[in-house]
Structure formats: structure tokens, C-alpha cells
Amino acid sequence: FAAGDPLITEIQDWNRYLGEGVDARPYGSPSQFEAHVVRKNVPWLTSDAVSSVNFTPLHELDGIVTPSGLCFERHHGGIAEIDPAQHRLMINGMVEKPLVFTMADLKRFPRENKLYFLECAANSGMEWRGAQLNGCQYTHGMIHCVMYTGVPLRTILEEAGVKPEGKWLLAEGADASAMTRSIPLEKAMEDCMVAFGMNGEALRPEQGYPIRLVVPGWEGNMWVKWLRRLEIGDEPWHQREETSKYTDLLPNGKARRFTYVMDVKSVITNPSPQAPITHGKGPLVISGLAWSGNGRINRVDVTTDGGRNWHTARIDGPALPKALHRFYYEFDWDGSELFLQSRAIDEDGFVQPTKDELRSVRGSNSIYHNNGIQTWYVNKDGGIENVEIS
Numbered sequence: 001f002a003a004g005d006p007l008i009t010e011i012q013d014w015n016r017y018l019g020e021g022v023d024a025r026p027y028g029s030p031s032q033f034e035a036h037v038v039r040k041n042v043p044w045l046t047s048d049a050v051s052s053v054n055f056t057p058l059h060e061l062d063g064i065v066t067p068s069g070l071c072f073e074r075h076h077g078g079i080a081e082i083d084p085a086q087h088r089l090m091i092n093g094m095v096e097k098p099l100v101f102t103m104a105d106l107k108r109f110p111r112e113n114k115l116y117f118l119e120c121a122a123n124s125g126m127e128w129r130g131a132q133l134n135g136c137q138y139t140h141g142m143i144h145c146v147m148y149t150g151v152p153l154r155t156i157l158e159e160a161g162v163k164p165e166g167k168w169l170l171a172e173g174a175d176a177s178a179m180t181r182s183i184p185l186e187k188a189m190e191d192c193m194v195a196f197g198m199n200g201e202a203l204r205p206e207q208g209y210p211i212r213l214v215v216p217g218w219e220g221n222m223w224v225k226w227l228r229r230l231e232i233g234d235e236p237w238h239q240r241e242e243t244s245k246y247t248d249l250l251p252n253g254k255a256r257r258f259t260y261v262m263d264v265k266s267v268i269t270n271p272s273p274q275a276p277i278t279h280g281k282g283p284l285v286i287s288g289l290a291w292s293g294n295g296r297i298n299r300v301d302v303t304t305d306g307g308r309n310w311h312t313a314r315i316d317g318p319a320l321p322k323a324l325h326r327f328y329y330e331f332d333w334d335g336s337e338l339f340l341q342s343r344a345i346d347e348d349g350f351v352q353p354t355k356d357e358l359r360s361v362r363g364s365n366s367i368y369h370n371n372g373i374q375t376w377y378v379n380k381d382g383g384i385e386n387v388e389i390s
């Protein structure tokens with residue numbers, strides 16, 4: 001202090017010289033000092049990048065909205081690059097009037113704006129048999145939460161007129177994987193959307209530009225990107241993504257199918273393995289995310305001693321149904337080892353289970369729907385590791 005901090009006592013370059021003017025950055029990007037804040041993949045998980053996944057850097061974010069450029073990507077056949085003028089949405093099957101819409105047609109329907117999380121059913125899927133990946137980006141980063149703008153699916157279905165025998169909807173993508181999923185008509189009429197906007201701008205190509213299906217609270221695989229066709233039928237189609245994939249093998253050899261809802265879940269994003277404690281003992285902010293496909297989150301508990309004592313965390317910012325919730329727990333760290341966990345409870349009363357509780361019911365052969373409680377071990381230096389305790 002006596003010597004004086006040169007960052008206070010001396011004039012810096014950015015203070016001495018004029019900066020770039022307006023229009024130097026017509027579509028803005030983050031500061032050059034944020035270059036490490038990027039989506040990342042795990043190279044050994046998939047054999048190539050075309051049918052693969054990368055992960056949202058949750059440990060670098062705050063609040064509940066995921067910036068468009070950081071939303072994790074999951075493609076089964078790469079990114080389709082579609083000229084919206086060449087794109088069509090078709091409705092066929094058990095409807096009074098089969099229809100084809102242009103993008104201009106879709107934008108003439110009344111639209112709505114909704115903030116929702118999208119979680120891949122395989123999020124945390126690598127953790128079924130024990131702690132595996134070191135960082136919440138990799139253990140929990142197959143999730144994002146953005147503001148969608150679009151037309152309620154119900155409006156489009158009513159325009160075509162669903163016949164009384166119509167009970168199911170097949171959604172199909174225009175990409176090389178031609179992703180197809182069967183969705184019960186009840187859900188389609190309840191809160192699904194055909195979205196063309198995210199966070200106030202057009203969908204990004206990675207997220208399905210020019211249109212994607214939004215299926216609030218349900219597994220990400222059903223949110224068909226580059227949406228090109230909706231078919232109405234009287235039973236599910238039993239496509240690849242609902243038979244060989246996105247089913248959950250149980251200990252008795254049978255598989256759960258059509259497990260749509262993403263159950264109540266939470267994770268501490270800071271501190272975490274990629275974001276260790278660097279400031280030593282004293283005031284420490286613990287922060288994380290909680291969500292439930294059933295609706296809102298009622299409460300989040302945090303423990304620093306592996307579950308012996310639980311404290312109610314503070315939820316800050318909007319608490320919207322089927323959207324991420326941001327929680328905080330502030331305390332004075334005495335510099336001793338910690339076992340950090342968070343546990344969410346949703347408005348239907350569902351409590352996030354421990355990983356052992358989950359395995360006692362579902363075994364460990366699954367990939368999908370792992371909503372077990374995550375543990376981070378903090379050592380005395382503030383370094384952090386993904387562990388499991390029982």
C-alpha cells in the first residue's frame with residue numbers, strides 16, 4: 001500500500017488514448033479477456049465431431065440466461081445450414097387440411113416469448129458408475145436456458161385441424177440425421193412451440209435455424225431442430241431415438257421407454273473443479289443452478305460437509321416454470337476441507353435423490369436421466385475434484 005498501486009497511481013493506455021469508434025464491431029463479441037469462456041467437447045466421448053456434443057461452460061456464467069453463442073450443441077448429423085427462404089414446414093397425416101408453411105407464413109401467427117431450459121437426456125450420463133469428468137461444464141453442461149420467440153404449436157395444429165383419431169405427433173428435422181420423435185398430442189397442445197427466435201435474435205444455426213421445436217421440461221432429444229415436418233397419427237412411431245436410444249435399461253433387463261420429463265436437479269457451478277477457490281479463507285460465494293421439468297423450484301439446500309448439515313440457499317432472479325433457477329449460499333470459509341452438494345425440491349414436491357438412491361431403483365446401466373446429487377471435494381488450497389461419498 002505504501003508503494004502505491006500503479007493501477008491507481010499511473011495513467012493506463014485505455015485512459016490515455018481514444019478507443020475504437022462505433023461500428024468497429026457491428027455484431028458484438030465478448031472482451032478479448034474472456035477468450036477462455038467457450039463451449040468444449042470431450043474428444044474421447046465420440047468418434048467424430050459430426051455426431052457429437054459440446055458443453056456449456058456453466059462455471060463461467062451467472063444468472064439464468066445462457067448466451068446464444070455458449071449454448072451446448074448436440075448434433076447427430078452435423079449442423080444444417082438452411083436458407084430460410086428455402087425452408088418449409090409441412091403438416092400431414094390425420095389432419096383435415098395438410099399444409100405447407102413458409103417462414104413468412106409462420107410469422108403471421110400470434111407469437112409468444114418463453115424462457116425454458118433444454119437438458120439433453122444424456123446430461124450427467126457419464127457419471128452413472130461413479131465420478132468421471134472433472135468440471136460442471138462436462139458433468140452438467142448439456143443444458144441451456146434461453147428466451148424463445150415463436151408460435152404455439154397448438155395454433156399451427158388448429159390451423160390444419162387435427163382429426164379426432166389423432167393422438168400423437170411426429171416431429172422431423174431437415175438435417176442429415178432427419179431426427180424424428182413421437183410426442184403425445186396432449187403435450188403438443190399444452191405448451192410446445194415452433195420457435196424462430198432465441199434471446200431476442202434469430203435462432204443460431206447450431207440451435208436449429210430457422211425453426212426448432214420447443215418441448216418445455218421434456219428431454220432435449222425431442223426438441224427437433226431445423227424442423228421440417230409434423231405428422232399426426234394415432235400411435236407412436238417407435239423411431240430409432242425412442243427404441244435403441246433414449247430408453248433406460250433397468251437392473252431386471254427391461255427398459256423404461258418414453259421417459260420424457262427431466263426430473264428435479266441442481267448443481268453447484270461455483271466453486272467447482274474448473275473454478276477453484278483462489279482467494280483463501282473468508283467470505284465465499286457458493287452459486288449454482290436448479291431446474292425441474294415439472295415446473296418451478298421451491299427450495300434448494302446446500303451442504304458444505306457432505307450432507308450432515310443442510311442450509312437453505314437463496315434463489316435470486318426470476319423463478320419461472322421449466323426454466324433454470326439461480327441460487328446462492330454465502331458463508332465464511334475457515335480454510336478446511338469441504339464436501340459441497342446441492343439438493344433441489346420442485347413445486348410438485350419431488351426431491352433430488354442421492355446417486356445411491358437413484359442407483360438402488362434404476363441400476364447403473366443407464367445413460368440417460370441421471371439427476372443424482374453432485375459432490376465437489378474442496379481441499380485446503382481451494383482445489384476441487386469431482387467425487388462421490390456414501
Ligand code: MTE
Pocket residue numbers: 071072073074075076077118119120121144172173174175177178179206207208220221222223224225226
Ligand atoms: N434435432 C435435429 N434435427 N438433429 C439433432 O441432431 N439433437 C437433439 C435435439 N434435436 C438433434 C435435434 C438432441 S439429442 C438434443 S440434446 C438437442 O437437440 C440439443 O439442442 P442444442 O444443440 O440446441 O443444444
Ligand code: CO
Pocket residue numbers: 074119120121122220221
Ligand atoms: Co440430447
